[in-house]
Amino acid sequence: MDAILKAENVVKTFGALRALDGVTVEVPRGKITLLIGPNGSGKTTLMNVLSGVLKPDSGRVILDGEDITELEPHERFKRGLVRNFQIPRLFAGLLVLENAAFARHGNPGEGVFTGIMKRLWRDFEEETVRRAVRLITFTRIRHLWDKKPGELSGGQMKLLEITRSLMPDNAKVVLMDEPTAGVNPTLAHEIFRRIQQIRDERGITFLIVEHRLDIATGYVDYAYAMAYGKVVAHGTPEEVLNHPKVIESYLGG
Amino acid sequence: MIQNPFTETWILLVLVYIIVTISLNLEAGFTGIPNFGKAVFVFMGAWAAQGIGIRLAAYLLEKTDPGLAAEALKHLQEIGIGTYKSLVQAAGDTDANRIVVTSYIYPYFQHHLALAALLFTAVLAIALALSAAMGLFASFAAVRLREEYLAILLLSFSELMVMVIFQQTTSLNGGPQGIWAMRFGSNGLRTALILAAVFAAITFLYAEKLANSPMGRAMRAVRDDEIAAGVYGRDVARIRLKVIMVSSMIAALAGLAFIQATPSTVSMGFDRVKWTFFPWAYLILGGMANNVGAVLGTVIFLILQRLVQLLPVYISGTSTTIMTIIPYLSNILVGVIIILVLYFRPQGILPEKPSKTVDFHRILVEEGE
Numbered sequence: 001m002d003a004i005l006k007a008e009n010v011v012k013t014f015g016a017l018r019a020l021d022g023v024t025v026e027v028p029r030g031k032i033t034l035l036i037g038p039n040g041s042g043k044t045t046l047m048n049v050l051s052g053v054l055k056p057d058s059g060r061v062i063l064d065g066e067d068i069t070e071l072e073p074h075e076r077f078k079r080g081l082v083r084n085f086q087i088p089r090l091f092a093g094l095l096v097l098e099n100a101a102f103a104r105h106g107n108p109g110e111g112v113f114t115g116i117m118k119r120l121w122r123d124f125e126e127e128t129v130r131r132a133v134r135l136i137t138f139t140r141i142r143h144l145w146d147k148k149p150g151e152l153s154g155g156q157m158k159l160l161e162i163t164r165s166l167m168p169d170n171a172k173v174v175l176m177d178e179p180t181a182g183v184n185p186t187l188a189h190e191i192f193r194r195i196q197q198i199r200d201e202r203g204i205t206f207l208i209v210e211h212r213l214d215i216a217t218g219y220v221d222y223a224y225a226m227a228y229g230k231v232v233a234h235g236t237p238e239e240v241l242n243h244p245k246v247i248e249s250y251l252g253g
Numbered sequence: 254m255i256q257n258p259f260t261e262t263w264i265l266l267v268l269v270y271i272i273v274t275i276s277l278n279l280e281a282g283f284t285g286i287p288n289f290g291k292a293v294f295v296f297m298g299a300w301a302a303q304g305i306g307i308r309l310a311a312y313l314l315e316k317t318d319p320g321l322a323a324e325a326l327k328h329l330q331e332i333g334i335g336t337y338k339s340l341v342q343a344a345g346d347t348d349a350n351r352i353v354v355t356s357y358i359y360p361y362f363q364h365h366l367a368l369a370a371l372l373f374t375a376v377l378a379i380a381l382a383l384s385a386a387m388g389l390f391a392s393f394a395a396v397r398l399r400e401e402y403l404a405i406l407l408l409s410f411s412e413l414m415v416m417v418i419f420q421q422t423t424s425l426n427g428g429p430q431g432i433w434a435m436r437f438g439s440n441g442l443r444t445a446l447i448l449a450a451v452f453a454a455i456t457f458l459y460a461e462k463l464a465n466s467p468m469g470r471a472m473r474a475v476r477d478d479e480i481a482a483g484v485y486g487r488d489v490a491r492i493r494l495k496v497i498m499v500s501s502m503i504a505a506l507a508g509l510a511f512i513q514a515t516p517s518t519v520s521m522g523f524d525r526v527k528w529t530f531f532p533w534a535y536l537i538l539g540g541m542a543n544n545v546g547a548v549l550g551t552v553i554f555l556i557l558q559r560l561v562q563l564l565p566v567y568i569s570g571t572s573t574t575i576m577t578i579i580p581y582l583s584n585i586l587v588g589v590i591i592i593l594v595l596y597f598r599p600q601g602i603l604p605e606k607p608s609k610t611v612d613f614h615r616i617l618v619e620e621g622e
Contacts, residue, residue, distance in 0.1 A: 051484055077486035085484075091477040093542065094470065095607050102474050105486040107467040109610070112499045115468030116459060125467055125610045133620045145617065146607070164485070 003062075004029040004205050005050065005081070005173050010059030012045055019045040020056065021229035027173065028222055032199055032206040034237060036213060037226035038249055043209045044086055046226070047177050050207075051083040052076045064172065077105060080172030084165040084179070086209070088157040090149035096160055097145040100132035101125075103167035132167065138194065139163045140187070154182045162191065166198060176208045180215060188212060192219035217241065225249070259559065261442055265514055267555050268449035269507045273532045274539070274547045275460045276503035281533070282541035282605075283469060284496045285476030287404035290391060290411030292528035294384050294501040296520060298508025299434065300419070301380035303516075304345070304426040306435035310358045310372055311344035317368060318361070325357045347423060347430040354433040354516075363439050373437055380505040387414075388501030389494060396490045396497075412525065419520035431519035434512045445514035452506040459503075460544045465608045472496060473542070473608075526584065534587045538594050540601030549602055554590070558583045 003026035012020040019042045027033050037043050048054040050061055052073040061069045068076055091099050107128065108114055109121030136142045139159045141152075149157060158181065165174050179195075180188035196219055198204055210216040217223075223240040225233040227249035233240045240246055273295055280286040315322040322340040329349050330336055337343040343353045362369040391410040395403040419426050426432060438444040463469050471492060474482045479489045512518060531554070539550020561582045594601065 053480060053484065072488075073480075073483040074486050074488050077484060083484055085481070089478045089481040091474045091481065093473045093477050093605055097613055098470055098607065101610075102470055103485050107471075109467035110471045110487075110492075111468060112463065112495045115466035116462040118462075118466070121467055122611065126616070129611055129613060129616050130620060133616055137620070142617075145613070168486070 001026055002029045003027055004064055005207065006060075006062040007046065007050060008060045008062065010046070010049055010056045010061070012042075012049055012054060012056050018229050020049065020059075022059070023226070023229070023231055025224055025231060025234075027205060027207050029205055030199065030203050031221035032195060032208065032219060034216055034220040034223040034240075035207060035209045035226065036211075036223065036240070036246075037232075041226040041249070042229040043226055044177055045229075047083060047086075047175050047207075047209060051081060051175055077168070078170070080168075080170050081175070082165050082168050082171045082173070083175035084161045084177060086177035086181070088149070088161040090157060090160060090164075092149055095146050095148060096136065096141060096152070097129065097132055099149065099160055100136055100163045100167055101128050103164040104128045104131065105168055105170065131169075132163075135163045135166055136160075139166075139191075155184070155187070158182055159187075159191075171202075171204055173205045173207065176206060178209055178211060180210065180212055185215065188215045192216065195219065213241065259556075261446060262514070263555070263559055265442065265445050265449055265511070267552055268446070268453045269511045270532060270535060270551045270555060271453045271548050272449070272456050272507035272510070273504055273528065274535045274551045275456050275544055276500040276507070277532045277536055278542065278544060278547040279460055279463070279472075279503070280496055280500045282536060282543070282547070283464065283476065284472040284493060285400065286493055286497060287400050288407050288497070288500070289404050289525075289529055289533075290407030290409075291504060291532055292523045292525050293391075293411035293414045294388060294504035295508040295511070295528045296415050296419070296523035297384040297387055297501070298380040298505030298510075299512035299518065299523065300426060300508075300520070301376050301383055301505065302436075302509055302512050303432060303434035304419075305379055305383075306372070306376040307344050307350070307354060307358065307432060308341050309375060310362060310435045311340040311353065313368060313372060314358060314361050315340045317365070321357065321361065325353055328356075329353070345424065345427075345432065347427045347432060350427065350432040351517075354435075359436060359439075362435075362437070369437060372435065376435060377509065380509045381502045384501040384505035385498040388497040392497050393494060396493045408525070408529075411529065415520050415523050415525075426520050429519060429521075431517055434516040434518075436513055436516045438513075441516060442514045445510050445512075448510035448513060449507070452510055456503050456506065457544060457548065464542075464544060465610060467610055469608050470610065531587065534591050536601075537591055538601060540603040540605065542605040543601070543603045546601050546603035553602075554587070557586060557590075561586055 005027040007023055007025045010020050010023045023046060035043050049056050052071055060067055063079055063081055107121060107124055114120050136145060139162055141156055141159050162179050180191055195206055217237040220237055223237045224231055225240050225246045232245040232249060233243035277288060277291055280288045325340055326337055329343060334349050343349040391407055392403060395406040421428055471487055475489050475492050483489050535550040535554045536547055538554060540546030564579050
């Protein structure tokens with residue numbers, strides 16, 4: 001398998017709890033991979049280790065052949081690894097449109113001296129805001145463009161969080177933590193169709209944590225299942241969902 | 254007779270504090286950097302004219318007019334102050350400083366304007382570089398940690414520098430006796446007013462431009478959620494350091510202007526109450542992350558503080574108990590207003606407003622539905 005992102009034997013403990021107990025995951029390039037597992041199985045911890053928010057105790061994280069285990073989140077982002085958060089971490093003081101615009105990296109106006117020289121960044125910024133407008137139209141929150149995150153509903157925040165993760169033009173891999181939680185089923189299907197569309201158009205790889213298996217399984221190419229900090233099954237979505245260990249972990253937990 | 258409370262000295266304070274408060278706004282209001290060490294960065298601007306500037310002036314005098322320098326040293330010897338190897342040494346010495354500065358250096362530079370301009374440029378450059386370096390030095394260790402640690406570090410750093418090191422080291426700034434600073438022009442207050450007005454205008458324009466730039470947006474993002482800002486590719490520590498360095502440079506401008514009017518202020522004159530906590534109070538009242546608010550908070554507060562200060566003039570003849578409380582009323586006023594603002598209007602008089610990098614409305618219209 002051609003894996004763009006790999007976690008090799010990753011261990012992460014919090015005190016006595018082994019949240020990740022030797023996890024190896026290979027995310028196939030250009031595909032949508034689903035990561036499932038009951039609550040507390042280590043999915044979000046794995047997302048945090050992959051994105052660099054947490055450093056593993058041991059094991060390695062490999063992006064496109066490069067060992068990125070020791071890199072900070074912002075350095076991973078520059079290499080094309082983007083993530084969003086299960087509980088949206090939006091910028092409370094920025095408008096919806098600004099939240100989206102910020103997610104594009106490389107703005108030449110982000111310096112204490114270049115910031116005051118508009119001619120250096122006007123074109124880039126114009127293009128950035130255009131992209132942001134197109135994306136919030138795409139995720140159906142355009143009418144909220146001048147609201148602050150505090151004025152949004154939970155579902156709308158989720159949509160903004162998704163918008164942000166689609167914004168970077170250098171994205172190779174997008175990690176999504178429960179993109180459709182709190183979103184109505186029609187919109188949830190729509191989100192997954194959009195993800196498929198982006199996979200096809202931009203060749204972006206997705207690793208998606210999702211609890212709503214009924215919705216997600218129809219859209220994904222590959223799946224991993226975790227339980228108690230270990231990978232218990234992987235394969236096509238059907239194989240994984242019917243795997244005895246997966247059924248046991250959901251029912252027996 | 255009742256005097257006009259809003260004298261030139263008061264106007265100078267307003268201008269100087271506008272600079273400090275806006276500088277703090279860039280850090281605390283926009284970027285969420287809790288700089289409780291503002292005083293030392295203001296002091297660095299003053300020290301560039303004081304400990305460094307006056308020696309540099311003495312050096313330039315010595316080089317351009319050795320005869321006058323020799324005459325000055327002879328004068329010091331004759332009146333029994335002491336024997337000095339050079340004018341630079343005399344200028345930095347607490348015993349000789351005042352005579353050297355007022356009788357020789359000030360008049361000399363008033364008559365050699367080109368030289369004075371050169372000296373001013375050098376002092377300005379030193380003030381900016383020194384303060385930026387200080388900001389970097391004070392914060393690089395804690396800038397990656399939680400905000401509380403940075404706040405504690407900056408507060409103690411400022412205290413250590415202003416209250417201990419500079420206050421006790423005679424060779425740096427004359428220690429507790431102090432030395433006279435380099436003053437430009439014949440009227441220190443006027444020079445201070447002109448400099449403060451120019452610096453305040455530049456500071457305001459700079460801060461407004463920055464607030465409405467992609468950098469302003471990045472600063473707010475760092476303030477609102479540093480983890481998300483990091484995940485979206487921003488080096489949070491680097492952004493904080495940049496903002497601290499630039500804000501420290503701006504604070505130094507305030508110190509440089511202020512010392513022109515009060516050239517003999519000792520380092521302790523730049524204490525935490527006046528130069529750290531007051532700007533914080535002005536900013537909280539005016540509105541964090543709003544530059545107009547920072548100006549407004551400063552002006553309102555300074556009007557109130559001035560009126561309170563003048564109470565003895567208006568109510569003279571009342572009991573001595575009241576008269577002894579009055580010097581502290583200004584501080585009490587600051588405390589009371591902060592509590593009231595935080596309780597009833599935590600966003601301040603003028604709340605944060607959205608930034609305008611480009612015309613969002615036009616792009617929304619152009620991009621259709």
